[in-house]
Amino acid sequence: MTLGWRLAPIFFLSLRQFIGGKAVLAVAGLASLPMLFSLIYRINPDIDRPRRYLDDVFTEFMLPSVLPLAVLVLATGAFGDELEDRTLPYLVLKPISRFRIVVEKLLAAVAISAPIVGGFTALSWLFVFWGEAGDNLDMLWGMLAAVAVGTLVYTAVFQFFSLFIQRAILASIIYSLVWETVLGRFIPGLRYASIRHLVSSVYVSVIDDRRIALTGSFGTAGSVTAVLIITAVAVLLGTWRLRRLNIE
């Protein structure tokens, strides 16, 4: 057994759990959806200017809908599958703190989701900027930074949901579609209280292009700080919940 397994057994056990399951295919399926728009653009490049087109796809479709939906699959499954299969006792009846269990599960879900979502995001970018990719690398870095930060914070929040709510997938979908997508769009003040706004702030800050602007952006430092605070709160609440959970 490698040193990695010895240092973080729950992380590596969870990786095996995710890789061996069908959930990872669902993540890939959802994460590949923006590629369809990129292919449409490749077929008909006269639709719009490429930067504007990809920015619209990323900020209006990818960040509010695809990213949370792709991430929630593994985030809710991290504990949900263990509870459903009744394997959680194998983890909690060990001399390991609940905090560590929550953190290792979170990191495992992020370690699988982020490369998949990031990979398909990069492919979407490549299809749109085919032949002129070198001039638009800033956009790729901005999108990947947003995906990385978004995957972390959404995974933490949805993992926390899975420890609190029996129908965590449904709750996560409702949260993603209602709070992050619909309400954030139609109620101006609410937008600033959404994860989507924080992740979008990271995106526009990294790109640093006047044509791609976000009203009320928190900037990179502010957004990343806020994301880390939300993640930490979700982890601590998840730990608290796991300590009190009755495992039948």
Add this chain to the structure above:
Amino acid sequence: MATAYADPAAPPADAGQMLPPQQLPGVIPGREPTIVMNRVSKWYGDIVAVSDVSFGVAQGVTGLLGPNGAGKSTALKIITGLIAPSNGTVTILGDPARGSPNIYRKVGLVHEAEHIYPYLTGREFVRINGVMQRLPSLEPAVERAIDLVELTDAADRRIGGYSKGMRQRIKVAAALVHDPEVILMDEPLNGMDPAQRLQMIALMRELGRTKTVLVSSHILAEVERFAENIVVIVNGKLAAAGDFRAIRDRIDAHDHAVRITTSEPRYLAMALIGHPTTRSVRIDPQQRVIVETDDVRGFYAALPLLAKRSRARLFEVAAADESLSSVFAYLVEG
């Protein structure tokens, strides 16, 4: 050896008043109880799963006996800290299990759930349990645990391809990998074939020489083969606790119904009807012989000879389920 019975006629102790460990039912004088369950109740809304149960378990093998749905698994989960009691306290080796992860260095649980990570091999499963216990010399401990359950040949196969009996054995190996002082087993013999059962019973006895082993089962005859002490739970209440033989004598004094599947039900029934241990005989619609007896041990001793005389081949001899429940109910009623 003392036998302590829960006395339903005794006035209940004041709410919240804990019993001294040495006065708990099941505690053997001179032996410090390792597991102490003190006035524990667990309810889910209006449903009471465990009702004011107190007992102590010391070193040796103790059977946790009761019909299906009696509250055995709930009691085991409360002891391990998987679920919180609604009332009362539980300690293992003097510490509460719930909220103290370090206690699990000394405790091993064979969980009732059948599902184990199917993508791991048996060896990987035992090994990861050892890693989570932070064992200093991991591989020798893994080999020892797998060897204890005699699963060395199949250890490198994926658990997804294991039979139910093999899954039970690998769960036992995982629970023993860190050589715990206290071992809790929830229906560990389920799904095992007769040879595996014999091997597991021998292992339980061996472990009981130096450790505290608490094994739940709903089969009285099975518990008799490995437990020196028993705790009987019926309908969430403690029915009896203490020395197995003394409690067995009480159980044996009660009428039992035995169901016999045989090649010659009528001839066997005729042979049984005149035997002094038999109170009544009937043949059910499935052509099985149902016998009521007030001396179950005498009956079991006489049955082979009676079957031979009536030239009846015996396919199955089992306690009728309703009989087992009535035996447990009898214990509750006192």
